[in-house]
Amino acid sequence: MGEMFDITSARDAEFHMHTYARKQVMFVSGLGTRLYDDEGREYLDLVSGIGSVNLGHAHPAVAEAVARQMSRLVHVSNLYHVEHRTELAEELSALLGGGFKAFFCNSGAEACEGSIKLARRWGKANKGPEAVRIVTAERSFHGRTMAALAATGQPSKQEAFEPLPPGFVHVPFNDIDALDAVLDDTVCAVMLEVVQGEGGVYPADPAYLEAVRTLCDERAVLLVLDEVQSGFWRTGHAFAHQAYGIEPDVVALAKSLANGLPAGAVVARAEVADAFAPGDHGSTFGGTPLICAAARATIAALQAERLGENAIAVGAHLRAGLESLVACSDDVVEVRGTGLMLAAQLREPVAARVVDAGLAHGFVLNNIGAHTLRFLPPLACTATEADALCDILPTILAEVAE
Numbered sequence: 001m002g003e004m005f006d007i008t009s010a011r012d013a014e015f016h017m018h019t020y021a022r023k024q025v026m027f028v029s030g031l032g033t034r035l036y037d038d039e040g041r042e043y044l045d046l047v048s049g050i051g052s053v054n055l056g057h058a059h060p061a062v063a064e065a066v067a068r069q070m071s072r073l074v075h076v077s078n079l080y081h082v083e084h085r086t087e088l089a090e091e092l093s094a095l096l097g098g099g100f101k102a103f104f105c106n107s108g109a110e111a112c113e114g115s116i117k118l119a120r121r122w123g124k125a126n127k128g129p130e131a132v133r134i135v136t137a138e139r140s141f142h143g144r145t146m147a148a149l150a151a152t153g154q155p156s157k158q159e160a161f162e163p164l165p166p167g168f169v170h171v172p173f174n175d176i177d178a179l180d181a182v183l184d185d186t187v188c189a190v191m192l193e194v195v196q197g198e199g200g201v202y203p204a205d206p207a208y209l210e211a212v213r214t215l216c217d218e219r220a221v222l223l224v225l226d227e228v229q230s231g232f233w234r235t236g237h238a239f240a241h242q243a244y245g246i247e248p249d250v251v252a253l254a255k256s257l258a259n260g261l262p263a264g265a266v267v268a269r270a271e272v273a274d275a276f277a278p279g280d281h282g283s284t285f286g287g288t289p290l291i292c293a294a295a296r297a298t299i300a301a302l303q304a305e306r307l308g309e310n311a312i313a314v315g316a317h318l319r320a321g322l323e324s325l326v327a328c329s330d331d332v333v334e335v336r337g338t339g340l341m342l343a344a345q346l347r348e349p350v351a352a353r354v355v356d357a358g359l360a361h362g363f364v365l366n367n368i369g370a371h372t373l374r375f376l377p378p379l380a381c382t383a384t385e386a387d388a389l390c391d392i393l394p395t396i397l398a399e400v401a402e
C-alpha cells in the first residue's frame with residue numbers, strides 16, 4: 001500500500017459516516033477490465049463498481065462524450081428541453097421493443113421509488129383508491145431510501161429504520177402459489193428482480209416469470225421489473241427479462257446506464273407512464289444533458305462491441321470453470337447466475353476473507369454475506385481472464401482455510 005492509501009485510509013473514520021467497511025486498497029485509475037492502485041499495481045476487476053461499469057473502466061467513447069458535453073452544457077433542470085434526453089428515452093424504448101416512456105433520475109433506489117410512485121398513481125386511477133399495495137420478493141433488494149427499503153425483502157436491512165412506509169407485501173421468490181394468494185384488488189403492482197443480485201444471485205425460473213406475467217394480466221396488476229443490476233447486457237440481453245420472452249409494464253434501471261456516472265430511469269409502457277401528470281414526480285438532476293450524453297455513448301459502445309454476446313460466451317466459460325471447482329473440491333458447493341452475473345456458494349463462511357486475499361493476488365472480488373462470492377466483471381472480460389480467476393481461486397481458498 002502506498003503513501004496515498006495510508007493518508008486517506010487513516011482519515012476515513014474521522015471524516016466519513018461508517019456505512020462501509022472499506023477494503024485495504026485505493027484505486028486511482030482503470031482501463032477496461034483492469035484497475036490500478038496508488039502504487040501502480042494492476043488488478044483484474046471482477047466487480048465493475050457493483051455492476052455499474054459494464055463497458056469497462058475509462059472507456060474512450062464515454063470519456064469523449066462527457067468531455068464534449070461538459071464544455072457545452074451540464075445542467076439546466078427538467079424545466080427545459082435539452083440535447084440527449086429525448087434521444088436516450090427513445091433509445092431505451094427501442095431496446096425494450098418500443099412504446100415505452102422514460103423518467104430520468106440518479107440511482108437505482110430512485111428508479112425503484114419512481115416505479116413505486118408510478119404504480120400507486122396508476123393503481124388509484126385505474127383500479128380504485130384501495131389499489132396501493134406492492135408485492136415484492138423475499139431476499140430482494142431495491143435500494144436504501146425509505147420506500148425502496150420497504151420494498152426490499154431483507155428484514156436485517158430494514159429493522160433499524162422502522163417505521164417504514166406501509167403497503168408492501170413480501171412473498172417467497174420463484175413461488176407462484178404464494179404470489180397467487182396475495183394478488184387481490186388492493187394490489188397495484190408486483191415488483192421483482194429478474195436475477196436477485198444483492199440477495200445472492202438467484203435468477204427467476206422461466207416458468208415462474210411467465211406465470212407472474214399471466215397472473216398480473218389476469219388481475220390487472222402491473223409487472224415492475226427491477227433491472228438495476230441485471231440490465232445493460234449484464235446477462236447477455238439488453239435486459240435480463242428478454243431471455244424469458246415476457247414484457248414488463250415498468251422497468252427500473254440504473255447502475256450501468258451511464259457506465260458508472262450517476263444515472264437512473266423509470267421506463268414504462270406509454271399507457272402506464274401516462275398515469276403521471278406534471279407535478280407528480282421530479283428530480284433536479286435526473287436527465288441532464290451530461291449524463292444522457294454519457295448514457296447514449298455507453299449504450300452505443302455496448303452494442304458496437306457486441307458485449308452482450310461476449311457476456312454469454314465468457315459467462316458460460318466462467319461458469320464452467322467455477323463448476324469445475326465444485327467438482328474437484330468441496331470448498332465451492334454451488335454456482336448460480338447467468339451471463340456475467342454469477343455467484344459461487346462456499347461451504348465455509350469465508351467469503352469476506354477470500355475477497356481480502358484476492359486483492360493480494362491482484363483480483364478484485366466481491367462477497368455477499370459470509371458464504372457467497374459474486375462475479376460481475378466488465379462485459380469485455382475475456383476467457384483468458386476468466387481462466388486466471390478460476391486458476392487462482394483454489395490457491396486463495398487454501399490460504400484462507402489455513
Ligand SMILES: Cc1ncc(COP(=O)(O)O)c(C=O)c1O
Pocket residue numbers: 050107108109110112141142143144193197198226227228229230254255
Ligand atoms: C436490483 C437493485 N435495485 C436497486 C438497487 C439500488 O441502487 P442504488 O445503490 O443505485 O440506489 C440495487 C443496488 O445494488 C440493485 O441491485
